[in-house]
Amino acid sequence: MDYLRKPLSREQFKKYLFDDFKQRREIDKIVLHYLWKRKENYFWGIKSLIGLDEYYKKQDRTFAFHLCVKDDDIWIAKDLNERPDQSGDAKINDWAIALECDAVIGHRPPNKKTWKTYLFVISMLMKRFTLNPNHLFLHKEFHEGDTCPDFTKEFLLKELNGEKHEK
């Protein structure tokens, strides 16, 4: 199955991550983002991905992030073996997976379904790449003045601990 740029269920995402993904680069960080538009329902699935792709190309960049979640759906925007091109430290990009979620900045959490899916994806990535909370980074940690994502690491860890996700 081709997993790229289509809405995946949790089961499909797990199958991709644990059975079908063949890792070809070192991954030791997850960088967390929110999509930045102050607008409801910013993420429109494939249309948004095509639009963002063009936007990054115009800036002479490659696609910024790997994954995006909205409601129950998980979108793989870019192969995890490719380097992300999120703004910030280039060295961080070399080893990172970049995760976005559809959200309205200033609302925390985004919406309950999306937030739960976001937590699920983080927890699966941590299992797959044997990462611990020290490997989780918020975009704003290395991009001063940024508000992305709009939560603290403390809040995130508390939320992650409250969820039980079986592989």
Ligand SMILES: [Zn+2]
């Ligand atoms: Zn960001």
